[in-house]
Amino acid sequence: AQRVTQPEKLLSVFKGAPVELKCNYSYSGSPELFWYVQYSRQRLQLLLRHISRESIKGFTADLNKGETSFHLKKPFAQEEDSAMYYCALSKDNAGNMLTFGGGTRLMVKP
Amino acid sequence: DAMVIQNPRYQVTQFGKPVTLSCSQTLNHNVMYWYQQKSSQAPKLLFHYYDKDFNNEADTPDNFQSRRPNTSFCFLDIRSPGLGDAAMYLCATSGLAAYNEQFFGPGTRLTVL
Numbered sequence: 001a002q003r004v005t006q007p008e009k010l011l012s013v014f015k016g017a018p019v020e021l022k023c024n025y026s027y028s029g030s031p032e033l034f035w036y037v038q039y040s041r042q043r044l045q046l047l048l049r050h051i052s053r054e055s056i057k058g059f060t061a062d063l064n065k066g067e068t069s070f071h072l073k074k075p076f077a078q079e080e081d082s083a084m085y086y087c088a089l090s091k092d093n094a095g096n097m098l099t100f101g102g103g104t105r106l107m108v109k110p
Numbered sequence: 111d112a113m114v115i116q117n118p119r120y121q122v123t124q125f126g127k128p129v130t131l132s133c134s135q136t137l138n139h140n141v142m143y144w145y146q147q148k149s150s151q152a153p154k155l156l157f158h159y160y161d162k163d164f165n166n167e168a169d170t171p172d173n174f175q176s177r178r179p180n181t182s183f184c185f186l187d188i189r190s191p192g193l194g195d196a197a198m199y200l201c202a203t204s205g206l207a208a209y210n211e212q213f214f215g216p217g218t219r220l221t222v223l
Contacts, residue, residue: 004152036212043114044153044200044214086152096141096204098212100152 002027004089004101012107013077021072021104023087032090033070035061039083077108114215116201122221123191131186131218133201142184144176145200153200159184196222
């Protein structure tokens, strides 16, 4: 069975500091991975997906199949990045049937 | 704006009293999902519909049922809510293309007394 682990419940950094939100997964097949974000009083929304190799709001994530990781990184954190971040794995390439990690709350202090 | 709407936002029910949560979408998406999210936990997929085709997750209790009468609406029925069913219930939709984004509703917070 697939599993997604986010080892940190809370990550607190100062504005301008680098950020790395960790995500590890276990899945026997070839997974598709996503990061979803939930800002305060807003709904859960897609931040970025592995397949797109994109950078959104300065965030990037690299899939490391050897380490089964998909860590989310940003070189300089902004206060508006404060939110709940969820790593998610899809068993198919349609992005369906997501398995979410437990989430990491990022707090960016001024 | 096209979106995913959930009603009600807050629902209180009594132990054992059936309850129905509602989700509607204006995105015309083929796929609709129901997730359960307990406090400080990950959203957990309960089931999803590909159009009218219902797909239940293996570990979803029989107490949870779903109906999708048309493309726009999907309902979550909890036949006999227990205290352990208190949670946030999230509805989401997506299209059929590869690597799809899921669009989430605001959720319904269920309290069981």
